[in-house]
Amino acid sequence: MAAAVAGIAVAGLAAWGLTQVDAAAAGAALTGADPRLVAAALALYLVGQTVSGAMWAVCQGAGGVHRLPLGTALGMHWVSRAACELLPASLGEAVRVALVRRHPAGARAGGWRIAGGIAGYKAIDAAVTGAAVLVVALAVPLPGPAGGLRWTAVGSVAVVALAAVAWRLVPRRPAEGPGRVRRALARLGEGAGVLGHGPAARTATVLGVVALLARVLSLCALLAALGAPPQAAPVAFSVIVLAGIVPAAPGGAGTRELVLVPALVMAYGMTSADALAFSLAVQATALASSLVVGLVALAWLATGPLTGRGGDLVAVPADGAGAPLSAALSPRAPGAPRRGGRPPTTPAGTG
Numbered sequence: 001m002a003a004a005v006a007g008i009a010v011a012g013l014a015a016w017g018l019t020q021v022d023a024a025a026a027g028a029a030l031t032g033a034d035p036r037l038v039a040a041a042l043a044l045y046l047v048g049q050t051v052s053g054a055m056w057a058v059c060q061g062a063g064g065v066h067r068l069p070l071g072t073a074l075g076m077h078w079v080s081r082a083a084c085e086l087l088p089a090s091l092g093e094a095v096r097v098a099l100v101r102r103h104p105a106g107a108r109a110g111g112w113r114i115a116g117g118i119a120g121y122k123a124i125d126a127a128v129t130g131a132a133v134l135v136v137a138l139a140v141p142l143p144g145p146a147g148g149l150r151w152t153a154v155g156s157v158a159v160v161a162l163a164a165v166a167w168r169l170v171p172r173r174p175a176e177g178p179g180r181v182r183r184a185l186a187r188l189g190e191g192a193g194v195l196g197h198g199p200a201a202r203t204a205t206v207l208g209v210v211a212l213l214a215r216v217l218s219l220c221a222l223l224a225a226l227g228a229p230p231q232a233a234p235v236a237f238s239v240i241v242l243a244g245i246v247p248a249a250p251g252g253a254g255t256r257e258l259v260l261v262p263a264l265v266m267a268y269g270m271t272s273a274d275a276l277a278f279s280l281a282v283q284a285t286a287l288a289s290s291l292v293v294g295l296v297a298l299a300w301l302a303t304g305p306l307t308g309r310g311g312d313l314v315a316v317p318a319d320g321a322g323a324p325l326s327a328a329l330s331p332r333a334p335g336a337p338r339r340g341g342r343p344p345t346t347p348a349g350t351g
Helices: 002-019 023-031 035-062 070-086 092-102 104-109 111-139 144-169 179-191 198-225 230-243 255-268 272-301
Strands: none
Touching: 023 272, 035 070, 035 111, 035 198, 035 272, 070 092, 070 272, 092 104, 092 111, 104 111, 111 144, 111 179, 111 198, 111 230, 198 230, 198 272, 230 255, 230 272, 255 272
């Protein structure tokens, strides 16, 4: 109860602080940003999200969504990111499931396996991100309203670690209940197979680290573009991630500003106007990139890839084990049928 009251009090203070920000000064900071560094930030964000899309493709392949072309998977990922920027509480992930179901590979695997693959992807991404945030929070204590969020990072990492250990060590018995429930849970577990497959999990983890580094470098470029200290990027990244845990408006708008602006002011002496300008630039970068690339990807997907025509195949063996990244990014998987060949038969899912 006390913690809840304290949280409400901190949120109230942060909200009050934001009302004191000079909006005109924040706008001036945005218009005066270095365009070359802004372009670099956009490019790095595009790289990070594209690598994250490849990470998701590896997780889906390890979970039973075989023969999903890598290019098609990346297009679906960008459409999902655009939907997440427009819909609250990451509801854009439902768009991702719907897109994969439209593809023959997803139709064969079924919705539950697709959802399980997304769960595995989110779990590995949470572990990588949580570990990075934990290191930052311990090495550079988060200031002001963000101070208590380090325990959120500790708790998140602990939960993911315990879940991973349980997945590997605890015998999984057949689910009890009606037949449809048992089948759904079984397929969900199969879809999250990346968590139990070492090579695929390692590949996904490496991709997650690369995507994270690109994201932090993007924040560095945005801070430098505004004349702010670029070394604030790790703390800014940590605060953005932790603030995003709370379901909020599309793209985390509102919740992020409540914590990020006071944190940057207290930790690095930035003016509140510059801190707000940076937060708005973060939102604009994600929104503009996701919408432009997502719309292009959606138009391309509508021309044929959703029907299984064209694209480079993600190399995933028939047993669902994830292939190494070098194979996953090759033009054609070893042993895979050539384009236009007859796809392998796989039992259809009922998810």
